[in-house]
Amino acid sequence: MDIYKRIGIVCRQIPAGRVATYGQIALLCGKPKNSRQVGYALRQGLAGENVPAYRVVNSAGGLSGAIHFDTFDMQRMLLEEDGVRVTWTGKEFRVNLKEYGWKNTMEDALYLKGLFEEAEGHESTESGHERGNL
DSSP, X not given: OXXXXXXXXXXXXXXXXXXXXXXXXXXXXXXXXXXXXXXHHXXXXXXXXXXXXXXXXXXXXXXXXXXXXXXXXXXXXXXXXXXXXXXXXXXXXXXXXXXXBOOOOHHHHHHHHHHHHHHHHHHHHHHHHHTTOO
């Protein structure tokens, strides 16, 4: 399974009212040094459909703004609808990671590993079907 599918799986697990960092998503995907790739995947839509990309922020809690969204404050509006308080620092919108950060546990990591394995199983079954091997 490619990293982009893993990014989509992880991002779909971020609970409403919480945010995760690009680095956190990369780590949970098994690629701890690929935080920029997470941003690229979300910006380009490579992580799949129905991915709550607005719940992903930088390591300081900063929002990406218009880089990933139609308007400068769209990410802020979506986070506030989720119940996340967003503040303006004079330079950027920011969330308090201590208050709203998604705190992962080992159980979360094992659950994600299971989701990755399940998705890989579906991929091999589907590709076998396409080749007529099943």
